[in-house]
Every structure is written in structure tokens, then in C-alpha cells.
Amino acid sequence: MTVTPVSATPQLGRGIRVGYSAGSVVNGAFGTVPGLLLLPYLTDTFAVAAGLAGLLVLLPKAWDVLLNPVAGRISDRTTSRWGPRRPYLLIGGLSTAVTFAALFAGPFTGAAGAAYVTLAFLATATAFAFFQVPYVAMPAEITAGTADPYAERTRLMTWRIAVLALAILASGGAAPAIRDAAGGGLAGYRVAGLAVAVLIAAGALAAFWGTRRAPVGPAHESEPSLRKQLAVARRNRPFALLLGCFVVQAVGIGVMLAGTDYAAAGPLGDAGATSLLFLCFVGPALVVTPVWGKVGDRIGKRAGYVVGSVLFAVGALLAGAAFALGDAPLGAVLGATALVGCGYAGQQVFGLAMLPDTIAADEAVTGRRQAGVFTGLWTGGETLGLALGPGLFGLVLQLGGYRSGVDAEAQPDSARTAIVLGFTLLPAVIVLVALPLLRRYDLTPARLAALTDRAAPTDNAAPTDKVAPTDGATSTHGEA
Template sequence: MVDDRLPTRVRVGYALGSLATGAFGTVPGLLLLPYLTDSLGVAAGLGGILVLLPKAWDIVANPLAGRLSDRTVTRLGARRPYLIGGGLTVAVLFAALFAGPASGAAGAGYVTVIFLLTATAYAAYQVPYVAMPAELTESATERTRLAGARIVVLALAILVSGALAPALVDAVGGLAGYRVMGVGVGALIAVGALAAFALTAGAPTGRIATAAGTLRAQLKVAAAHPPFVRLLACFVIQAVAIGTMLAGVRYFADHVLDRPGANSILFACFVGPALVVMPLWTRLGRHLGKRAGYLLASVLFAAGGLLLAAAGALGAGWAYGCTALVGIGYAGQQTFALSMLPDTIAAASARTGRRQAGVFTGLWTAGETLGLALGPGVFGLLLSATGYVSSTGGGVPQPASARTGILFGFTVLPAAVMLLGLLTLRRYPPGGGAELDGRAPGGGRVSRGTAPGGGPDRDPTSTSDQEEHR
């Protein structure tokens, strides 16, 4: 049997690119709303909208970035030029994001403009980056290995940025703390982008057809592939749950636990267990199937969120334990979603014979970033509705209604939204859609050379891939 494993250098390099996605995907959702409400004095509802609007632009920017990278032909490859150009631009703009005017109106306007530019640059980095696994290998098993390595680094990036960024803000204090934090996180983003660019040099690109058709036509093809649509819908809805919980961490620590420094501990409890259980989720997926693993992980996330609702009465220790359970569920949810995505892309590409990974991942990343941005928007509106008092220095006593809103928004609401997303996976096929080309879930022959994992021209008797999608 031909060895379809990627070189270790390529797997490591690709995984290190998640230092950038993990940092940018975590820190704005964790600190940008508190920065607006508790440092610039922006009203909570308005702050939530300001965090949402630049991310809503991703609905347009991400598919365009995907189509552009699909049509790119350079000596560096189709995707790699965007890793270096987009990644370094994100790093610089992120450092600038917290370096603006300190007054409410001017500061809020500055944040909105810079965040919009940063989101645009991030689309140019993230979309090509997420598209790469579907082209690096035709093996569903190897794509799972890529996803597993990526999630390990992603978890480390989330842990480092999510735990240390708030601690750095608190250690330095005030606006200066946010500015120092911005430079530090920007440097982490730059390291991830540079590593991904350098170590994937010379990586295999699989069998890539020429990109064809208008953007509208390619989007129509993506929408016509039901497994992708169902998986995307689930992931977007669940991203809202994750974004809402991220936005509430600092408020929960300050006003429910009455421990201002507990936000870093909560985040460490959220991400730390993921580093241990990630390989276990991957092994479990081989036995249960990716869809079943996804369902189980999402239920664990929701259970931890519901149990967190008792933290006001049971204290910080209870909160830390429940947050760890949420983190275990989050690790599995991310692992299975990101390994199921290239399966659906490969299956759709086998049907059409066209190079469309960028379009699919453009839609995926647009949905993910929109969902993560909707979380702070929802949380900000909830704070506004329950009477949260904004300030320019923090530490303002909050009414009981605001504390109740914070507790609900950090616990029950994310749990309910996480479970809601699972409704879209009821008809998700076991092979990511390869059966649409002639292989039904119960068996049968795969036409057009497509295996259950979605890769073209694979041996339909391959034991590893059959087990992967059993």
C-alpha cells in the first residue's frame, strides 16, 4: 500500500498556522467588549454591535478570499502567498487595534475601522489556510491527523492568548495594559503565519483541477452539496454559543464570582483539558464515527454550561470544574467539525472535477467568524437589557439584574444554543457526502472513483478509510 502520510515538517508547519487563528479567534471575543465598556465607557449594547459589524463583513470578504486563492497560481503555490501577506498584516493591525484614542466616541470609531481592516486581512489568511488540507492529501485518515495536529496547536494558542492576554492587561493596568497586550498577541500571530509559510514549502498539492465558473456559480455548487450545508449550519450556530461564552468570561469572573483575576483561571480550565483529551477524541471518532463523536462532544459542552449556572451559589471551585467539562466538549466539537469539513469538500470536488476548496472554506470561515462575532453582540445586548453600567475605569458596582444577565449569558444561553445546532446534523451522511456520487450509506459501489472519505480515485476497499467513516 502506498504511504499517504504527509512529511512531518508539513504537518507541524500547517498546525503552527493555528497560532494565528487561535489568537485572533480568541482575544477579540474575550477582551474587545470589556475594553469598550469598561475602558472607553461605550454603552454595552453599542459595544456589542461595534464588535459584530466588522465581523459581519466576513460574509462578503471570506468567499471572495476563497475564490481569489482558488485562482491564484504562483511559484509559491496557490495558498501560501496569503499565509505570509495576510498573516503579517493581521499581526500589525491587531497591535494597532488597542492603540487608539482613549475617549469614548473617538475610541469607538477608531476600534470599528481598525477592526474592519483587521478582519479583512484575517480573511485573506484564514480562508487559504483552512482550504489547504483538502489539497494536501486525498486520504480522509491523513486529513484527520492534520486536523488533530492543528487542534492541538489551536488549543495551545487559545490557552496562551486567552489566559495570558487578560493577565497581561491586569498586570500592566488601564489602557497601557491593553496596548502592551495588543503588541504581544500581534507577535504571536506573526510567528504562526511565518511558521506556516516556511514549513509548508514544497508540500504536495494533490490533484487540483483548474478553478472555473463565476463566484455565483461556485456558491451555487457549494449550496447544492447538502452535507456541507448541514455541517456549516451546525458549526455557525455553535460558534454563536462559543462566542457568547467567550464574551462573558471577564464579566462572569468580576461580577458573579467576585474574583477579578479569575478570568485567566477560567480560561485555563477551559482550554487546558483539551490538550489531554484531544488524542482521545480522535481515537473515539475512529470507533464511533465522526458524526457520533461530534454529537457527544456538543452534549458535554452543553452539560458543563448548564452546571455552571450553580456557580453563584457553589463558588469558584465548582465554576472551574464545570468550565473544564465545557472545555472537554469544545475540544471534541472542534476536532470533529474540522476533520469533517475537508471530507465534504473532497466529496463535492470529486463530483464536479473543479478546484473549489477556497470557496467552500470561504463560506465556512465567514460563517464561523460571523457566529463568533454574534456571540459578543448577543451578550452586549443582554447586558444592556439587564441594566449593565459602563465606565471608563471599571470596578463600578452592578445592579442585581445585570449580574443575573451575566450569569444567564455565560451558562444557560450558550448551552441551549450549542444543542440547537445539533438539529442540523440529523441527516448528515457518514462519509461527508461521497454517497451522493453513487454510494449509499448502506453500501454499494462508488462512481467517479470516490471513496467514502470523499477523496478521488481511492481504493474503495481501503480498511483505514472505511473504519474512519463507519
């Protein structure tokens, strides 16, 4: 196979869009199932105290904050016949599948089991970093030669989020059902973990094969240390603002995801409702994701991001109101959760469509392609946010007096209250608190085009390291 160089083309072919989007199966499964099942796996199977269980879930993901920028730097410098990114789709994706199966294998019980889960999760997070960072770096490169890269990234992300929704639906909806069908307990988790691992492997192979004809860029030198990478990110104000908002909101999403299994078994009184809640969270995205693409065309990406975030918060608050009725009507909770899912789809579409714009702006200003640096910081931050969510929910359970290893019916009223607040009010507040960060995000299509035009070399001149703003424009690279 040969590497297809970047060249002018009207837009990406459907095969490339589908092939690239297939990688979201890996993202969806790894990002969803541990957040959904790992905390109850520790508290209810290994009887680990809720606060400690939240910490054990957090630590391996916190490791990724340091590892992801390293993975980005390595992929920036990689030279292969498949380009700098695609080798990691194969190696990182298959490694993630193997370690994921091991994560829920549960060969030990008690304290030894908890230690094993922590180490296995650390290995899985490490493998996933080497898939995720190169994968997220690809859109800025494969769309660079299209007629309208700004719009093409939105189209590509629309496809990707649609597949992501399917992956989350398949993995998050099926994993609890498979666990229960297999008898629950350690045996049930083993079967569910193996099933999700197969799904991850299939997604990695499909992404690797499906992007074989995608345009790619050459290997590039990138910043050699995390400190310098953070300095690069700070100078790119749109990226820093977008990253801050996305990471904070990831905490809220992680909190709600971690509370799903507890909300079903506790306040709703139906452990089987976990899959229903998940279907309502993800299912609407299959319908509304194309709608979000049209919304972005009409009102812009930033405004679309804000609208999606508000819908998420409103849905979460409505779910809280339903629980406040006492015996929460399942239909009302599911309907509110569906509204949350509509908002979540918008957050993902626009956040991931805006990210390549910030990378393109950086290249226009500096003359350097550092996609791996930015996506390494992005995925590291997102991973940390999603890990902080279960950790924060575990702390809420601890403060509410949750009793690990005890059936839901035997939990005190304070624990049930903690579950409801952690599942509804807390995620809504976190998502809304992050939105003011986007007020200063100003990377519009016209602004990005102006940066690109000013940075374009003329008369065979080399790209400059810095592009000065004109006509009173604010520099894209300013302190955030």
C-alpha cells in the same frame, strides 16, 4: 523553492503536520482575544453602552461574511511558485499581526476611540480573511494523495486542534494577565495587543515555512459570484448541514467567550479569574484532543461531534448551577468550565475533520476542485457566528441594566443575573439547538469512497460533471 505536486504517499510526514498546524496560532489568537477582551475594552475603557459595543464588535466580522468567499475565490485562482494557498499564509498572517497591534493601540478616547477601534477591527478582520480562507482550504489538497485521505484528515485536524488549544491557551490566558500587569486601562490593552500581535506573526511565519514541502494542487477556476458560490454550497447537502450546525454553535461559543471577563469580575468577584477560567476552558483540550481522535476512529466523526457538543452544554449548565448557589465556589465553576473545554475540543476536531470530506465529495461528484469556495463560506460563517456571540451577550447585558464604565461592585443585581445567564444557560441552549442539523449528514467513509470510485476517470476519460447515485443511494449533492 518549488511546489511539490500531489502524488501518492502513505501519509503526511510529521513535519508537514506540525508546520500546517502552526497556522492555528494565528486562528487561535485572532479568534480568541477580540472575543474575550474587545467588548469589555469598549464598555469599561471607552464607556460605550453594552448594546452599542456589541454591535461595534459585530459589524467588522459581518463584513467577513461577504469578504471570505471573495478571498477563497482569489486563492483558488492564484498561481505562484508557492502554490495557490501558501502566499496568503505569509501576506495575510503578517498583515493580521500589524493591524491587531493597531486595534488595541488606543490613540483616542471617548467616541473617537470607539470609532477607531471599529475601523481597526475592520482592517484586522480583512487581513485575517486572506490568511484564514486559504489556510482552511489546504487540508483537502495536501491529503488528496495519501493512502487514506478520510483518516488522514482526522489525524491532521487532531494535530491542528492541539496547536489551536495551545494558541488559545497562550493568547487568551496571557492577554488579560498582561493587561492587568501593565496597569490595566488603555496602557494595559496596548501592551497586551502588541504581545498577541507578535504571537500571530510567529504563527504565520511558522505555517508558511513548515508547509514548504506539502503537496499542493494547481490553481482552479471557481464560481465568480457569492450567489453562485452559495448555490454550490446548497447543492452539497453534507456541507450545508455541517456549516449550519458549526455556525450556530459558533454563536454559543462566542457568547460564552464574551462573558468570561464579566463573569470573573462580577459574579465571581475576582477580575484575575479571567485567565483561570480561560485556562480551564482550553487546558483540557491539550489532553483530550488525542482522545477525540480515537473516539472518532471508534464511533465516527458525526457521532463524535454530537458527543462533544453535549459535553459542552452539560458543562455550561453545571457552571450555571454553581453560580445559582449564591456565592459561587470558584472551584466548581472552574471544574464545569473544564468540561466545557473538553466538549469544545471535540466540536473543533470533528467539525474541521468533516469539512475536507465534504470538499472531497464535491470534487468527486463535479470533477472540480473548489476548496476555496467552501472554505470561504465556512470561515465567513464561523466568523459571523463568533461575532454574533459578543453582540448577543452585549444585548443581554443591555437588557439586564449593565452600567458601562462602572466598577463591577456597583452593577445592579439584574446585570449580575444577565452575566450568569449569558455565560452559562444561553451558550448551552444554542449549542444543543444546532445538533438536529446533523441528523441528515450521511457522508461516511464508505459513501465517500464510493463517490470517489465512481468519479475516477477510466480509459483516460475526463471526469464527469455529475455522478448519478446507484442502488437507491441518495446523491451527495442534494438540496439541504
